[in-house]
Amino acid sequence: MALHFDQTEFDARRDRLTIEMAQKKLDALLVFAQESMYWLTGYDTFGFCFFQCLVVKADGQMVLMTRSADIRQARQTSTLDNVVVWTDRDGANPAAELRNLLNDLDLLGCRIGVEYDTHGLTAKNGRLLDEELKTFGTAEDASAIIPRLRLFKSAAEIAKAEKAAALSDDALDAALPLIKQGGDEGAILAAMQGAVFIGGGDYPANEFVIGSGADALLCRYKSGRRKLNKNDQLTLEWAGAFHHYHAPMMRTVLTGKATKRHQELYEAAYDALVACEEAMVPGNTFGDVFDAHARIMEAHGLTRHRLNACGYSVGARFAPSWMEPQMFLAGNPEPIAPGMTLFAHMVVMDSDSGTAMTLGRTYLTSEGAPKPLSRHGLDLIVR
Incomplete structure (x- = not known):
């Protein structure tokens, strides 16, 4: 594993985030910005230009959903031990696979924050995501949470x-x-x-x-x-x-x-x-x-x-x-x-x-x- 910070640093960042999520009454945060994923876990890739999402629950549990090309990248560069793959294929809808993951995480009907303001979530994929979340839970723009935490350097x-x-x-x-x-x-x-x-x-x-x-x-x-x-x-x-x-x-x-x-x-x-x-x-x-x-x-x-x-x-x-x-x-x-x-x-x-x-x-x-x-x-x- 190639980490550039020790585990206590990542733990402190996670704790800062979950405190902020609790204040905003979020049950989960869907992280799409690559710098947010890197800050939270060390995950280092350029595959963010395709659909991938780090799900962070209010209790600090994290699951990364990414493509097959990035699964080893995540295991080698991050603290994550739960990485799932969505399947590339013609006509694939990764947002639907993300919804299934959220359901498996018992988030149905919950309040979910989304990092919309990032190149890690294209407008097309954002529309797919909104369509899936419309009947799943309450979604809100939470783009500013992690960038503001990252503003203050350790x-x-x-x-x-x-x-x-x-x-x-x-x-x-x-x-x-x-x-x-x-x-x-x-x-x-x-x-x-x-x-x-x-x-x-x-x-x-x-x-x-x-x-x-x-x-x-x-x-x-x-x-x-x-x-x-x-x-x-x-x-x-x-x-x-x-x-x-x-x-x-x-x-x-x-x-x-x-x-x-x-x-x-x-x-x-x-x-x-x-x-x-x-x-x-x-x-x-x-x-x-x-x-x-x-x-x-x-x-x-x-x-x-x-x-x-x-x-x-x-x-x-x-x-x-x-x-x-x-x-x-x-x-x-x-x-x-x-x-x-x-x-x-x-x-x-x-x-x-x-x-x-x-x-x-x-x-x-x-x-x-x-x-x-x-x-x-x-x-x-x-x-």
Whole structure:
């Protein structure tokens, strides 16, 4: 069995969940998010893109229903001892098989929470599930329960995040010598991902973002590579991942000379990130952190060049995104509390002049000021 946490850690997570379920008067929770399954049991796969469900009863009993390809995966990577298989075949309805399992677990007529808000439950499968539950019990959306529990990291999880952050730093160190005139984006990507793998890390939950020239203004990965010019801009967003825990970073690195506009955007990004750090303390909310970012961008005349979010919680995540649902955006009432790992990114994309500037790193919150998890500073990098 390949577990990344000890049994007492998993027991504590289960107990936190069952307490929450009792408060919400749920007899069972149908878990479809892969990160929820991983957090509760250690179960590690990419087969969640097909139908699978972890049933958690109010007494803490857990049963995983999955496909035949994942049964050994579950036994090898998780604490689960009860794994059942639904049968792949033409016209199969796994939701009907799940209903039969729920019946075997004496849940007929019970109050059942469902994790709807996840890529582990497609709209098609969700409709099949609703049809089966309609005459079986009372179903309700319980998508937010486990993500909120996961927002607060244990000491063991913080250690994973710190290792992930060290791998993020290693990736930047590997990239910097290659960022120069004639430097190839493919070689830069290979060096960064290679550094993470060599350090014992994982594939991230989404692709690293890389773009130079006009593509430096993009905030997403896209296919296609180019080589850097003498005076160029390269935007990178990447994350070290260790046992699926992520610590993202973001930088726009320049070759040659920084233009006046680059310098202006960098100063705004730096000031905004510092303001976010100052707001990232208990007593404030996620919305307050965004407001600090927006206030600085407005002061620099950059409101129309900024994004409508400036970061989010991070942790153990699976494809297609390393972003957690708790985000720094306007009006978010989620309180800042100690023991959170939060990524703040300042993204300024001036399409008028074709100028990009980004600055971001991951923090661990505390009773006071947050701790940056990166060993790298915030200086503008010009190669």
